[in-house]
Amino acid sequence: MAAVHGHAESHAHGHEHHPSGLMRWVTTTNHKDIGTMYLWFSFVMFLVGGVMALTIRAELFQPGLQVVNPDFFNQMTTLHGLIMVFGAIMPAFVGFANWQIPMMIGAPDMAFPRLNNWSFWLLPPAALLLIISMFVPGGAAAAGWTLYPPLTVQLGMGMDLTIFAIHILGMSSIMGSINIITTILNLRAPGMTLMKMPLFVWTWLITAYLLIAVMPVLAGAVTMLLTDRHFDTHFFNAAGGGDPVLFQHIFWFFGHPEVYIIAIPAFGVISQVIPAFSRKPLFGYASMVYATASIAVLSFLVWAHHMFTVGMPVEAQLYYMYATMLIAVPTGVKVFNWIATMWRGSLTFETPMLFALGFLFLFTIGGLTGLILAITPVDIQLHDTYYVVAHFHYVMVAGALFSAFAGVYFWLPKWTGRMYDERLGKWHFWLSIIFFNVTFFPQHFLGLAGMPRRIPDYALQFADFNMMSSIGAFGFGLSQLLFLYIVLKAIRSGEKAPEKPWEGADSLEWTALPTPAPYHSFETPPVIK
Amino acid sequence: MRQLFRGAPFALAPSLALGASKYNLQPPESPIAAQIYDLHTIILTICVIIFVVVFAFMFYAVFKHRKAAGHQAAHFHENTTVEIIWTIIPFFILVGMAYPATKTVIEMKDTSVPDMTIKVTGYQWKWHYDYLNEGISFYSNLATPKEQIEGRAPKGEHYLLEVDNPLVVPVGKKVRLLTTAGDVIHAWFVPAFGVKQDAIPGFIRDTWFRANTPGVYRGQCAELCGKDHGFMPIVVKVVEQAEYDRWVAEQKQKQAGGAVQVSEAPGAAR
Numbered sequence: 001m002a003a004v005h006g007h008a009e010s011h012a013h014g015h016e017h018h019p020s021g022l023m024r025w026v027t028t029t030n031h032k033d034i035g036t037m038y039l040w041f042s043f044v045m046f047l048v049g050g051v052m053a054l055t056i057r058a059e060l061f062q063p064g065l066q067v068v069n070p071d072f073f074n075q076m077t078t079l080h081g082l083i084m085v086f087g088a089i090m091p092a093f094v095g096f097a098n099w100q101i102p103m104m105i106g107a108p109d110m111a112f113p114r115l116n117n118w119s120f121w122l123l124p125p126a127a128l129l130l131i132i133s134m135f136v137p138g139g140a141a142a143a144g145w146t147l148y149p150p151l152t153v154q155l156g157m158g159m160d161l162t163i164f165a166i167h168i169l170g171m172s173s174i175m176g177s178i179n180i181i182t183t184i185l186n187l188r189a190p191g192m193t194l195m196k197m198p199l200f201v202w203t204w205l206i207t208a209y210l211l212i213a214v215m216p217v218l219a220g221a222v223t224m225l226l227t228d229r230h231f232d233t234h235f236f237n238a239a240g241g242g243d244p245v246l247f248q249h250i251f252w253f254f255g256h257p258e259v260y261i262i263a264i265p266a267f268g269v270i271s272q273v274i275p276a277f278s279r280k281p282l283f284g285y286a287s288m289v290y291a292t293a294s295i296a297v298l299s300f301l302v303w304a305h306h307m308f309t310v311g312m313p314v315e316a317q318l319y320y321m322y323a324t325m326l327i328a329v330p331t332g333v334k335v336f337n338w339i340a341t342m343w344r345g346s347l348t349f350e351t352p353m354l355f356a357l358g359f360l361f362l363f364t365i366g367g368l369t370g371l372i373l374a375i376t377p378v379d380i381q382l383h384d385t386y387y388v389v390a391h392f393h394y395v396m397v398a399g400a401l402f403s404a405f406a407g408v409y410f411w412l413p414k415w416t417g418r419m420y421d422e423r424l425g426k427w428h429f430w431l432s433i434i435f436f437n438v439t440f441f442p443q444h445f446l447g448l449a450g451m452p453r454r455i456p457d458y459a460l461q462f463a464d465f466n467m468m469s470s471i472g473a474f475g476f477g478l479s480q481l482l483f484l485y486i487v488l489k490a491i492r493s494g495e496k497a498p499e500k501p502w503e504g505a506d507s508l509e510w511t512a513l514p515t516p517a518p519y520h521s522f523e524t525p526p527v528i529k
Numbered sequence: 530m531r532q533l534f535r536g537a538p539f540a541l542a543p544s545l546a547l548g549a550s551k552y553n554l555q556p557p558e559s560p561i562a563a564q565i566y567d568l569h570t571i572i573l574t575i576c577v578i579i580f581v582v583v584f585a586f587m588f589y590a591v592f593k594h595r596k597a598a599g600h601q602a603a604h605f606h607e608n609t610t611v612e613i614i615w616t617i618i619p620f621f622i623l624v625g626m627a628y629p630a631t632k633t634v635i636e637m638k639d640t641s642v643p644d645m646t647i648k649v650t651g652y653q654w655k656w657h658y659d660y661l662n663e664g665i666s667f668y669s670n671l672a673t674p675k676e677q678i679e680g681r682a683p684k685g686e687h688y689l690l691e692v693d694n695p696l697v698v699p700v701g702k703k704v705r706l707l708t709t710a711g712d713v714i715h716a717w718f719v720p721a722f723g724v725k726q727d728a729i730p731g732f733i734r735d736t737w738f739r740a741n742t743p744g745v746y747r748g749q750c751a752e753l754c755g756k757d758h759g760f761m762p763i764v765v766k767v768v769e770q771a772e773y774d775r776w777v778a779e780q781k782q783k784q785a786g787g788a789v790q791v792s793e794a795p796g797a798a799r
Contacts, residue, residue: 063688064680071756144753150730151713151755238731244714245729279596281606309716309751310727311708311734314638318631325623332619333612335583340611342590346602349595357591361584368576375572375626377565377633380725381554384716384751448554450720452751455759457678459690459747461551504602 026121029113030519031098032415034120038095039408041123043484045087048131050477052080057439057473060466065457073456074142075158079130081145082162085262086169087127089396092404093265094119094176097204099415101180103509103517104198106189106525111182119176126168133158133165144454146255147222149236149247153229160229163222170215177208177215184208189508191528195289198507199282202289203268206296210257210264213300218254221247245310252303260299262396264292266403267334270356272507273406274338277353278345279504284337291330291337298327308379317376324374331367335360350502351425355406358433359399366394369444384454387447393440402432405483412487413501414509417516418494424486431479438472555720558746558767559738562723564633572626579622637723640737643705647696651708651715651728651750654757658696661707665780669694671760678760690747695764698740699773705737713755719748719763727752740767 019027028034055076059067068076098116102109110116133140138156141147152159184205188197197205225247227233234240236247275282282288305324308317338360347353369391373379382388405428412420442465447453451462458466499515509517512526550556557563594600648659659666672691676682685691698704708717708728718725722738740746750761768776 063684065678066680069756070759074753074756074758142756148714148753151753154713154755238729244731278594279602280604283605284607284612286607287612309725310729311732311736314635317634317638321630321634322627325627328623329616329619333616336615337612339583339587339590340608341606342587342594344600344603344605345590345594346596346600347591347594348597349591357587360587364580364583368580371576371626372569372572375568375630377561377630377637377723378569378572380637381562381565381569381720381723383725384718384753445552449551450555450718450748452718452749452759454753455749457689457759460684460686460688464551 027117029109029117031102031110031113031116031521032517032519034110034116035095035098035100036415037120038091038098038123041120041127042088042090042092042095045083045091045127046480048127049080049083049088050480052076052083054473054477056080057470059456060458061470062467063458063460063463068456070456071139071142074144074454075134075140077454078141078144078147078162079134082141082166083127083130084396085145085258086166087123087130089262089400089404090173091123093204093207093262093400094173096200096265096269096404096407096411097176097180099411100509101183101201101204102187103414103513103521104201104507105184105187105192106508106512106522106528107183107187108520108522110179111187112179115175115179119172119179122168122172122175126165126172129161129165129168133161136161146248146251147225148251149225149228149244152225153236160226163226166222167219170219173211173215177211180204180208181212189522189525189528195286196528199271199285199288199292200265200268200507203264203271203292206292207261207264210261210296210299214254214257214261217250218258221250221254224250245307248307248310249304252306253300255306256303257296257299259392259395260295262400264296266359266400267292269403269407269410270338270359272505273352273356273403273410274341274360276410276502276505277348277350277356278342279347280341280345281506282337283340283343284333287333288337291333294330295327298323298330302327305374305376305379308376309383321374321376325371328367328371328374335364335367346504348503350409351420351422351429352406352410352502354426354429355402355409358429359402359406362394362398362402362433362436366391366399369394382447384452385447386443386451386453389453390440390443390447393443397440398436405429405432408487410502411509412490413497414513414515414517416491416494417497418490419497419501420486420490420494424482424489428479428482428486431482432476435472435475435479439469439476440472442466442468442472557723558721558741558744559723560741561633561637561738562721564629564636565723568629568633571629575622575626637736640705640735642703643737644702645698646705646707647698648707648709649717649728651710651712651717651754651761653712653755654750654761656692656696656715656717656761656763657711658694660777663777663781665777665784667694667780669696669764671762673760687747689760690749690762690764692762692764695745695766697766697768697773697776699770700740700743700767702770703737703739705735708734708736714752715750715754715761716752717748717763718751719746719765721746721748722765725751740765743767743769 136157138158140158141162143151224235228235234242236242236244302324305320446462446465497515500510554566557566646661650657656669669692672693673689677684708726710728710730715728724736724738726734726736744767746765748763
């Protein structure tokens with residue numbers, strides 16, 4: 001290991017062949033630089049999408065129209081969804097993939113470093129298009145992130161900018177996925193068989209395949225929208241022989257796996273964090289891999305459960321109900337495995353572990369409400385109500401976002417060589433989890449009582465819970481500024497991190513690399529016994 | 530059984546004007562809605578039990594297996610028997626849930642032999658109703674005054690849930706709805722009847738309900754349909770047959786004056 005270390009040191013001094021300043025970041029092909037850019041980009045987008053969420057919650061604080069007009073409200077719900085999914089959560093996990101995959105499999109970098117640079121630099125223009133779309137005549141797309149026609153055919157040029165942005169985001173995702181698959185399949189250290197890879201690497205391998213399978217489907221759907229809008233095709237126009245429901249089928253064939261594209265890397269992060277703080281190997285590694293793969297396969301077979309109310313034959317409703325319920329089995333296996341990992345461990349509760357436990361607890365609530373929604377008759381009652389909003393925020397915020405926080409706190413010492421402030425980290429966790437529940441738990445009740453989602457104003461019986469939810473949202477949003485402060489403080493003046501800050505961490509980046517990790521991770525691959 | 534389930538969980542909920550719980554589904558007023566209510570209660574109960582049992586294990590580990598309490602880590606990391614058990618048991622629980630759900634799905638989809646049929650057309654942003662048997666048709670618009678929405682007047686009791694012309698149906702009759710739309714997709718949603726059906730331009734979908742008791746039931750459009758999506762309520766007035774017949778006669782008379790609307794709704798279409 002000394003050899004690796006020495007080599008890295010000499011590199012740290014030998015920076016003359018790298019551009020410096022801004023051009024270092026523009027032209028970089030280094031997986032760590034690119035990972036860092038992905039993470040910062042996603043955090044900025046998280047704040048932008050968060051401000052939009054707060055605009056929504058400000059309007060919904062009281063019945064009546066106070067803050068924005070209904071059209072702008074719809075633009076906010078649309079952009080909030082698109083930006084959080086494509087701008088915040090997905091790039092955050094791609095950032096983790098860039099940083100961690102080469103270090104975890106003993107590779108020097110990603111397989112296609114220049115492609116990697118291009119994957120990242122496609123994102124800012126796409127984000128810009130989405131943001132600019134708010135200021136063009138007619139405003140941004142206002143049809144919800146699901147973009148259902150014929151409503152989307154009515155919209156102004158903001159919709160075209162959105163379609164273009166989605167194309168670019170899709171290209172970025174596909175290139176990123178090609179890179180990740182190639183890296184994992186070809187650049188593993190000698191002796192690291194597939195079944196010896198850390199689970200985080202496994203989850204990204206599976207996710208990358210999902211992305212390659214579904215991003216082109218979304219691109220196809222929005223291209224058909226574009227030609228319907230401008231070239232007089234009638235894919236989704238019944239008057240011209242098309243079918244508006246066709247769009248929903250295509251969209252959800254992308255959209256349902258997309259949910260797992262967001263969730264599966266989160267499972268990966270959690271599967272690294274829980275064993276580390278339990279000081280015990282992950283329970284049921286093989287069944288975790290199989291469960292993740294079966295969730296991925298099942299995710300392609302259930303898309304129309306988003307569409308029970310469009311009117312389907314009874315056989316189709318039954319099939320989609322059964323298939324959807326089936327996903328509970330592998331998901332249950334994962335939850336049981338995580339708990340079995342903690343069982344009879346030696347647990348400590350640093351911030352990453354707290355976020356992992358928060359994830360486990362709240363994601364399971366989201367999973368169980370998902371099971372309730374899988375029951376077709378119940379779904380018909382709850383579809384497009386706030387119950388669904390509550391359900392998917394439990395999965396996406398408490399699931400994906402909390403695990404991203406767990407990952408940042410977990411790996412920050414490795415990335416920067418400095419420790420974050422543990423006391424503030426715990427504050428961040430407790431504020432987040434409390435305000436998260438204040439925001440989203442009451443929304444279950446709103447949905448049960450029949451409040452439709454995406455409405456800018458509501459009947460009086462929904463007033464109390466909406467007010468509670470809005471207060472929670474502002475608290476949750478402000479708590480995230482604390483996270484920004486914690487990270488900046490760690491980078492600027494954090495204590496120097498020990499070589500291995502977490503006693504139970506055992507994957508390659510902890511055992512075979514110095515802290516902070518050198519610019520080029522492994523120039524000679526480690527050998528795995 | 531049904532009575533036992535309804536009321537029992539969340540009984541602490543303070544009642545609203547209509548006797549509705551703030552914490553649960555609206556009180557069901559049709560046989561299908563009642564089945565949905567019970568299904569939800571059963572499945573929620575099972576989920577809560579699973580949740581409590583699973584997290585009892587987690588919290589036990591959190592408290593007993595802390596490093597701070599001096600617990601040393603064991604080193605086991607797999608157990609095939611346990612893993613097979615916790616794959617198979619959930620599967621059987623799911624089968625148990627699927628059985629009653631399947632019966633309800635089949636019943637919900639059975640729109641045959643209705644007592645009457647109403648065509649519901651969604652527009653941006655109002656509903657249009659055609660009584661296909663009676664030859665009546667009319668639009669139904671939001672009746673809440675703008676002043677209340679903009680905060681220049683105090684909000685009424687049924688703020689945003691009131692219309693000028695409610696749908697009127699007789700109690701206890703199987704009402705088949707044909708939904709369609711004139712511009713974008715809308716959804717006709719009345720929670721108390723367990724009905725939510727998208728209205729899709731160019732296509733006709735159907736659904737049905739049978740109202741248990743006379744009264745006024747309220748719902749809203751449930752599919753994002755543009756800027757006034759939030760201002761598209763649905764009000765259904767359920768009345769006794771005799772009152773319904775009177776209402777029909779009255780409407781026919783009214784529409785005889787405006788010949789345009791009558792020709793729009795041919796009574797024989799079935």
